[in-house]
Amino acid sequence: MKKKVLCAGIPGLALLVGGVLVVRLGLLPVNADASPSSLEMRLFPMALRAAVARQAKQIQSRSVHDEDAEAGKEIYAALCADCHGRLDGRSGALGISMYPPAPQFPGHARSYTGPELFWLIKHGIRNTGMPAWRNRLADQDIWNLAAFLENLPDRGPAESH
Ligand code: HEC
Numbered sequence: 622m623k624k625k626v627l628c629a630g631i632p633g634l635a636l637l638v639g640g641v642l643v644v645r646l647g648l649l650p651v652n653a654d655a656s657p658s659s660l661e662m663r664l665f666p667m668a669l670r671a672a673v674a675r676q677a678k679q680i681q682s683r684s685v686h687d688e689d690a691e692a693g694k695e696i697y698a699a700l701c702a703d704c705h706g707r708l709d710g711r712s713g714a715l716g717i718s719m720y721p722p723a724p725q726f727p728g729h730a731r732s733y734t735g736p737e738l739f740w741l742i743k744h745g746i747r748n749t750g751m752p753a754w755r756n757r758l759a760d761q762d763i764w765n766l767a768a769f770l771e772n773l774p775d776r777g778p779a780e781s782h
Contacts (some may be wrong), residue, residue: 653720665721669746673737676744680736685768693769696762701726704750719750726773738767 643649657665698708704716706725716723733741742763745753754763 653718655720657721661721673733673741677734677736677740680739682735683764685735685771689765689768690772691769692762693765693767696758696766697769700754700757701766716750721749723750726770731770731773733770735764735767735771738770739763742766 694708697705702708702713704713704719704723706713706716706727706729708727710727712725713723717725731738739760741751742758743753743755743760745751758766
């Protein structure tokens with residue numbers, strides 16, 4: 622029994638020591654001007670989607686009105702467009718320079734529900750360039766942004782105002 626535990630423990634320990642060494646020797650890439658690996662592209666969005674779905678469960682959905690989406694559009698142009706893409710179809714230069722890059726909304730297929738968008742905007746996404754907007758925006762502003770994003774067409778640039 623003791624031998625079995627030892628056999629399982631040694632590879633685990635070697636992995637741990639190897640991992641610490643990679644970190645301490647500065648071998649992990651930390652630059653933002655690279656494309657995320659395919660593993661990161663698959664794993665992180667999966668974890669994010671599951672976490673957001675879980676967190677947003679407690680949030681009551683709301684019906685989307687045109688006035689809300691219109692108000693959201695103004696906030697988007699002022700606070701989000703530099704990262705997520707401008708309303709005239711040009712990309713957000715700041716956002717596409719990040720790692721992971723910010724999705725360009727006017728053309729990005731979104732599959733989040735209203736409450737999920739509300740949660741994402743209010744709380745942000747850890748270890749990415751996506752800020753938590755709860756200190757800057759009131760809940761109603763965040764609902765307006767969610768309404769605007771829900772109303773955006775999936776493909777092609779959004780209509781300019
Ligand atoms: C400084 C850059 C920056 C700003 C400003 C910013 N975001 Fe983001 N946002 C990001 C990045 C980077 C991601 C991608 C994070 C990731 O890969 O999970 C993101 C992700 C998101 C997502 C999740 C989208 C998806 O499909 O995974 C939503 C929704 C979002 N942002 C909404 C907003 C809104 C609304 C605003 C304006 C109030 C805003 N963001 C402002 C950088 C930004």
